[in-house]
Amino acid sequence: MNANIKILRGFVKEFNETYSEKEVVYDDSLVGQIKKTQDKLLDEKFLPSRQLERILNKQIRRARYPMEVAITGQFSAGKSTFLNALLSRNILPTGITPVTSKVNFINYGEEYKLKITYYSGAQEYAPIEAIADFTDQRQDEMNDIKYLTLYAPMDILKDISFVDTPGLNSQSQSDTDTTRSVLRDVGGIIWLTLIDNAGKLSEAKVLEEYMEHFKDKSLCVLNQKDKFTQEQVDTTTKYVSEKFGKYFAQVTPISAKMALDSRAHQKSVLIENSVDGILKDFKKDLNENLDSTSLDFFKEKFDTFQKELVDIKYQDIASNMKLLHDSNIQDVLDFIESTIRPKAEESKEYAIKNDMKGVCDILIKEYQTIIGVYDALTSVLKSCEDDTIQAFEEIHKKYSKELFTIYNSLETIMEKIANETFKNIKRKTNIRFEESKSGFLKSEKIEKFDYETFWIDSDNVYKNLFYDDQTIDKMFKRSIKLLKNIELNTDEAFRNVYRNIKTEVEKWQEPYELIKKHREIASDLEFSNTRHFAAKVYENVLRSYHRAILENISAVRKKFAYFNGALSYSYIQTTQATIGHFEQQILESEELYKKEPSRFAIQHPREDEILTKLKANFAFEKIEDFLTSKRNYLFKVVKYSKQQYLEINEDRINFVKSKQAQYIEKIKDLEKIKEEI
Numbered sequence: 001m002n003a004n005i006k007i008l009r010g011f012v013k014e015f016n017e018t019y020s021e022k023e024v025v026y027d028d029s030l031v032g033q034i035k036k037t038q039d040k041l042l043d044e045k046f047l048p049s050r051q052l053e054r055i056l057n058k059q060i061r062r063a064r065y066p067m068e069v070a071i072t073g074q075f076s077a078g079k080s081t082f083l084n085a086l087l088s089r090n091i092l093p094t095g096i097t098p099v100t101s102k103v104n105f106i107n108y109g110e111e112y113k114l115k116i117t118y119y120s121g122a123q124e125y126a127p128i129e130a131i132a133d134f135t136d137q138r139q140d141e142m143n144d145i146k147y148l149t150l151y152a153p154m155d156i157l158k159d160i161s162f163v164d165t166p167g168l169n170s171q172s173q174s175d176t177d178t179t180r181s182v183l184r185d186v187g188g189i190i191w192l193t194l195i196d197n198a199g200k201l202s203e204a205k206v207l208e209e210y211m212e213h214f215k216d217k218s219l220c221v222l223n224q225k226d227k228f229t230q231e232q233v234d235t236t237t238k239y240v241s242e243k244f245g246k247y248f249a250q251v252t253p254i255s256a257k258m259a260l261d262s263r264a265h266q267k268s269v270l271i272e273n274s275v276d277g278i279l280k281d282f283k284k285d286l287n288e289n290l291d292s293t294s295l296d297f298f299k300e301k302f303d304t305f306q307k308e309l310v311d312i313k314y315q316d317i318a319s320n321m322k323l324l325h326d327s328n329i330q331d332v333l334d335f336i337e338s339t340i341r342p343k344a345e346e347s348k349e350y351a352i353k354n355d356m357k358g359v360c361d362i363l364i365k366e367y368q369t370i371i372g373v374y375d376a377l378t379s380v381l382k383s384c385e386d387d388t389i390q391a392f393e394e395i396h397k398k399y400s401k402e403l404f405t406i407y408n409s410l411e412t413i414m415e416k417i418a419n420e421t422f423k424n425i426k427r428k429t430n431i432r433f434e435e436s437k438s439g440f441l442k443s444e445k446i447e448k449f450d451y452e453t454f455w456i457d458s459d460n461v462y463k464n465l466f467y468d469d470q471t472i473d474k475m476f477k478r479s480i481k482l483l484k485n486i487e488l489n490t491d492e493a494f495r496n497v498y499r500n501i502k503t504e505v506e507k508w509q510e511p512y513e514l515i516k517k518h519r520e521i522a523s524d525l526e527f528s529n530t531r532h533f534a535a536k537v538y539e540n541v542l543r544s545y546h547r548a549i550l551e552n553i554s555a556v557r558k559k560f561a562y563f564n565g566a567l568s569y570s571y572i573q574t575t576q577a578t579i580g581h582f583e584q585q586i587l588e589s590e591e592l593y594k595k596e597p598s599r600f601a602i603q604h605p606r607e608d609e610i611l612t613k614l615k616a617n618f619a620f621e622k623i624e625d626f627l628t629s630k631r632n633y634l635f636k637v638v639k640y641s642k643q644q645y646l647e648i649n650e651d652r653i654n655f656v657k658s659k660q661a662q663y664i665e666k667i668k669d670l671e672k673i674k675e676e677i
Contacts, residue, residue: 047525085259109151187344226255259327366522407627418611
C-alpha cells in the first residue's frame with residue numbers, strides 16, 4: 001500500500017514538473033523589465049511575428065549594450081589621437097586631412113579586429129592594422145562602406161562604446177548628416193577642439209546649428225594644452241565656459257599627446273605590446289618550421305621577450321604617471337563616469353521603454369486595422385437590411401397584381417361555362433299518370449297528364465364551348481402560361497434579393513482578400529487569418545442567406561406546382577361533372593313532382609347555382625385564396641422570408657462581431673501591457 005502511494009506521489013510530482021505552469025520571476029533591472037514585456041507580447045494569443053521577436057531581442061541587447069559616447073568636433077582637432085589616448089594604443093589613423101570619413105564604432109571584443117559593413121548589407125572582417133585602408137575619404141571605393149566597427153579587448157570598452165564621427169564640417173554633407181544623427185542617439189558627447197581654435201566664429205556657428213539641445217550630455221575638450229602656458233590654458237577655458245556654456249555641461253583642457261605618450265609607457269600597455277609581438281613572431285616562425293621536432297628555433301626570441309618583461313617590471317613609471325596627470329585625461333573619464341553615465345542610463349531606459357510602448361502602439365494600430373475589416377462588413381450587412389426588406393415587399397406587391405389578373409381570367413372562364421350551360425337548359429313536355437276515383441262505386445281510373453320539365457343539351461354546351469370555339473381552351477392555356485411566367489419571375493426576384501446582398505458583400509471582400517500588415521512587426525498570421533476570412537466570405541456569411549433564399553424559392557415553387565396542377569386538370573371533365581350534377585337534380589326533382597305534384601316542383605338550375613357548383617368542382621375556393629387574398633400564399637412566403645432574413649442577418653452580424661471582439665480584447669491586453677511598461 002505504501003509502495004503504491006509512493007509511486008502515485010512520484011507520478012503527481014513528475015506531472016506537475018512537466019505540465020504545471022511555473023510563475024516566471026523577473027528582476028527589477030531594465031533587462032528584467034524588457035523580458036517581462038517581451039514574454040507578454042510574444043504570448044501565443046497574439047500570434048507574434050518573427051520580426052516582433054527580433055525587435056524585442058534587440059531591445060534586450062540594447063539594454064545590455066555599453067553606453068555610447070560620441071567623439072565629434074571640427075576636423076584636425078585630433079579626434080583620432082584623443083581616442084588613441086583613451087584606448088592606450090595607436091589604433092585609429094591620424095593626419096592633417098579629415099581621414100575619418102565613416103562612423104567608427106569602437107566596441108569591446110575578445111581580440112583586435114575590424115568589421116566593415118557595406119550599404120548593401122554585406123560585412124567583412126579585416127586586421128585592425130588595415131583600418132587606414134577603409135577610412136580615407138579621398139578614396140572613391142570608400143563610398144560603398146556604411147560604417148566600421150573596431151573591436152578591442154580593453155576594459156574601458158566593456159562599459160563604454162566610443163563612436164568616432166566624421167565631424168560636423170566634413171567635406172561630405174552626408175557625413176555631416178550622419179554625425180548629426182549620431183549625436184541625437186548617443187548617451188554622451190565629447191566635443192573636441194583645439195585650444196587656439198576655441199571660440200572662433202566658425203565654431204560658434206557649428207555649435208549653434210548642431211549642439212544646442214545636447215548640453216546635459218556634452219563635454220567640451222580643449223586639446224593641445226601642452227602647447228600653451230597654464231595661464232593661457234586657464235584664460236581660454238574660462239572664456240569658452242562663459243561663451244559656450246549653453247552647449248556644454250563642462251569644459252576641460254587636455255593634451256591627448258601627453259596622455260597617449262604616458263599611456264604608451266604604462267607597464268600594462270608595454271606588457272600587452274610585448275605579448276602581441278611575441279605571439280606574432282611565434283606564429284610566423286612556427287609556419288616556417290613546421291617540420292621541427294622542438295622549439296629551439298624560437299628560443300632566442302623567447303629569451304629576449306623574458307628580458308623585456310623584467311625590464312618593464314622594474315621600470316620607473318613616476319615620470320609617466322606625472323605625464324598622465326598633467327595630460328588631464330582623467331578629468332574626461334571622470335566626467336563620463338559621474339555626469340554622462342547616470343544621464344545616459346536614464347535616457348537609455350526612457351528611450352527603450354518609449355520604444356516598447358511604441359511597439360504596443362503599432363500592434364494596437366494593426367489590430368485596429370483588422371477590426372476595421374470586420375466593422376466594414378458589419379456596416380455592409382446592416383446597410384443591406386432596409387433594401388432587402390423592401391425587395392421582399394416588392395415581390396409580393398408586384399406579383400400579387402399579376403396573380404389577380406389570372407384570377408379574373410379564370411373567373412371569366414367559369415362564368416362563360418356557367419352561362420353556356422344555363423343557356424342550354426331546355427324545356428320539354430313529359431307525361432305522367434295519376435290514379436283517380438269516380439262514380440258511386442268509386443272505381444279507379446288512371447288519368448294521363450302533360451307536364452313541363454327541363455333537360456340540359458350537354459352536346460350543344462360542349463360543342464359551343466370546346467369543339468367549335470376553342471376560346472376556353474386558349475384562355476386556360478393563357479392563364480397557365482401567365483402563371484408559369486409569374487413563377488419564373490418570382491423565382492428570379494428572390495434570387496435577385498440574394499444577388500444584391502452578395503454584390504455588396506463582394507465589394508467589401510475585394511480589397512480585404514489582399515490586405516497586408518502595414519508594419520513589419522505586426523502578426524503575419526493575424527493578417528493571413530483576416531485574408532482567409534475575406535476569401536471564405538461565402539462560407540462564413542453568404543451561405544446562410546443563399547440557403548434561405550433557395551428555401552423560399554422552393555416553397556413558392558411547391559405552391560405554384562399545386563396550382564398549376566389544378567389548372568391543368570381537365571376543365572371539360574369539370575364541366576361534365578357539373579352538368580351531370582344538375583341533370584341528376586332535375587331527374588330527382590321530376591320523380592318527386594310526379595309522385596306529389598302539389599308539394600314538389602321540377603328543378604330549374606339557376607345560372608348562379610351552376611357557377612357555384614362549377615367553382616366547387618374546380619376547387620376554385622383554394623385557387624381564389626391563392627390568387628386574390630390579401631394574405632395569399634405569396635404574402636405568407638414573403639412574410640416568412642423577411643422574418644427569416646432578419647434572423648439570419650442578426651446572426652451573421654453577431655458572428656462577425658464575435659470575430660471583431662477577439663481583436664478588441666487583444667487591444668485591451670496590449671493597452672494593459674503598455675501601461676505596465
